[in-house]
Amino acid sequence: MTANDGSTGVTECDSYLDQYEVCMQATLPSHQFTQQQNGIRRQRTAWKTLAESPFKKQALAHVCRQAITTARGEFQTCTWTGGL
Numbered sequence: 001m002t003a004n005d006g007s008t009g010v011t012e013c014d015s016y017l018d019q020y021e022v023c024m025q026a027t028l029p030s031h032q033f034t035q036q037q038n039g040i041r042r043q044r045t046a047w048k049t050l051a052e053s054p055f056k057k058q059a060l061a062h063v064c065r066q067a068i069t070t071a072r073g074e075f076q077t078c079t080w081t082g083g084l
Helices: 011-027 030-050 054-074
Strands: none
Touching (some): 011 054, 030 054
């Protein structure tokens, strides 16, 4: 289950961060997962701040779809939906 730390305002980015968190929780020891989870929260906040205009939201959506595609190759033991 992912942290309830809000939406970035970009569906694709929320999806990526949620899937990444689930993947890390399943694959990392608990002390490393806690560090990753803090990073995920910081990323969510940063993307929320960036998603201030329709153009920036569209650009972030593309970045996050690409991130899902990249993660699918890097973390093959996890299930990833979406992407490019």
